[in-house]
Amino acid sequence: MKPAEAGAPGVATRVLAAKVLDAVIHRGRSLKGELVAALAQLPDPRDRALLEAICFPALRQRARYEAALQSWLQKPLGEKDGDVRALLFVGFAQIDAMGLPAHAAVSATVEAARVLGRPHQAGMINALLRRAQREGIAAADPAMAWPAWLRKKVTLAWAAQAPAIFEASAHAAPLWIRVNRAAGSRDDYAARLRAAGIECSASALLADALRIDSGKAAHLLERDPSLRLLALDVDPRRLRRVGETLQRVGASAELLAADAAAPETWWQGTAFDAVLLDAPCSATGIVRRQPDVLLHRRPEDLTALVALQSRLLDACWKVLEPGGVLVYATCSILVEENAGQVDAFLARTADARVEALGGDYGQPAGAGRQRLPGEQGMDGFFYARLRKT
Numbered sequence: 001m002k003p004a005e006a007g008a009p010g011v012a013t014r015v016l017a018a019k020v021l022d023a024v025i026h027r028g029r030s031l032k033g034e035l036v037a038a039l040a041q042l043p044d045p046r047d048r049a050l051l052e053a054i055c056f057p058a059l060r061q062r063a064r065y066e067a068a069l070q071s072w073l074q075k076p077l078g079e080k081d082g083d084v085r086a087l088l089f090v091g092f093a094q095i096d097a098m099g100l101p102a103h104a105a106v107s108a109t110v111e112a113a114r115v116l117g118r119p120h121q122a123g124m125i126n127a128l129l130r131r132a133q134r135e136g137i138a139a140a141d142p143a144m145a146w147p148a149w150l151r152k153k154v155t156l157a158w159a160a161q162a163p164a165i166f167e168a169s170a171h172a173a174p175l176w177i178r179v180n181r182a183a184g185s186r187d188d189y190a191a192r193l194r195a196a197g198i199e200c201s202a203s204a205l206l207a208d209a210l211r212i213d214s215g216k217a218a219h220l221l222e223r224d225p226s227l228r229l230l231a232l233d234v235d236p237r238r239l240r241r242v243g244e245t246l247q248r249v250g251a252s253a254e255l256l257a258a259d260a261a262a263p264e265t266w267w268q269g270t271a272f273d274a275v276l277l278d279a280p281c282s283a284t285g286i287v288r289r290q291p292d293v294l295l296h297r298r299p300e301d302l303t304a305l306v307a308l309q310s311r312l313l314d315a316c317w318k319v320l321e322p323g324g325v326l327v328y329a330t331c332s333i334l335v336e337e338n339a340g341q342v343d344a345f346l347a348r349t350a351d352a353r354v355e356a357l358g359g360d361y362g363q364p365a366g367a368g369r370q371r372l373p374g375e376q377g378m379d380g381f382f383y384a385r386l387r388k389t
Helices: 013-028 031-039 044-060 062-072 078-098 102-115 119-135 148-157 162-169 185-193 215-222 236-249 299-318 341-350
Strands: 229-232 254-257 272-278 322-328 352-355 363-365 369-373 382-389
Touching: 013 044, 013 078, 013 236, 031 044, 044 062, 044 078, 062 119, 078 102, 078 119, 078 162, 102 119, 119 363, 229 236, 236 254, 272 299, 299 322, 299 341, 299 363, 341 352, 341 369, 341 382
Parallel strands: 229 254, 272 322
Antiparallel strands: 322 382, 352 382, 363 369, 369 382
């Protein structure tokens, strides 16, 4: 992206938001990657916050906004109008999802059309945004935001819960705060937040009241600083972020950039007491946090992921000592990545035994437990605990 264009207040942010959405929706780009590039162009943290606040609901409500355009436009937008469609989504998100003052939202978005080289369509954009302001945007079945093949899988697997899954995935997830127990108790930190005017509540299910966004390794070390921990990731960039997190919380671990599925390239022969396999997956349990998943995921991706998960399970089992524990976890709600994957592993692994997890981990799902998106404010995750006999 080029540096953000100057103009009236807020225009540059709307321009960047439209460019991000255009790249994600029409060119298959990653939302995370596009946001990194766009945020770097906005020096004011308020503008950076606004950019993210626009892009996420615009993607979550994409099906509704597209339906509104189809209803209101006599002639549909063409293939070359991707930036115009994206800019309209930017405007709709401000009016519909964010509830921003209509005058500022509309005027800045219309001006963004001119900056984007679309002055001849500024009038149409203004009219459509004014209509959205007057009439509102009709509700739609949130399931329609999911591609048909994926919607069918979720419905077959979770017939009774599927409507709630689709509904939860259309809305923003709550923020969970992870408390570093090495620096103080959860109750002490809650008191500090309340003293600062920030309301918070504890969860009986989570001892540290957390949504772990900053690294499982750091949290394990906070709970037990005596652990000798190896953090392994095939992506050196992710591993660097793990290192930064560990440094920030005052913990240390061995970091190794390697392929866990190929232990012959990195394992020195010393078996591990425990392995947490945070497996790459379809991310269907965290769609509300990664809404571009619904745009980019393909059936062939799932086939490749299931094969990779299988290889990782076999490889991690190889480096686990007898009596050791392996925890298999995904942020998926699909059976073939979760219960089906573990069942297949148990069928081919004679020395693997299931250890039951409690109800705090969700509902029973084969040999493990499944939490569905939105349940008790949490995301969709699967967990299974296996002991090597």
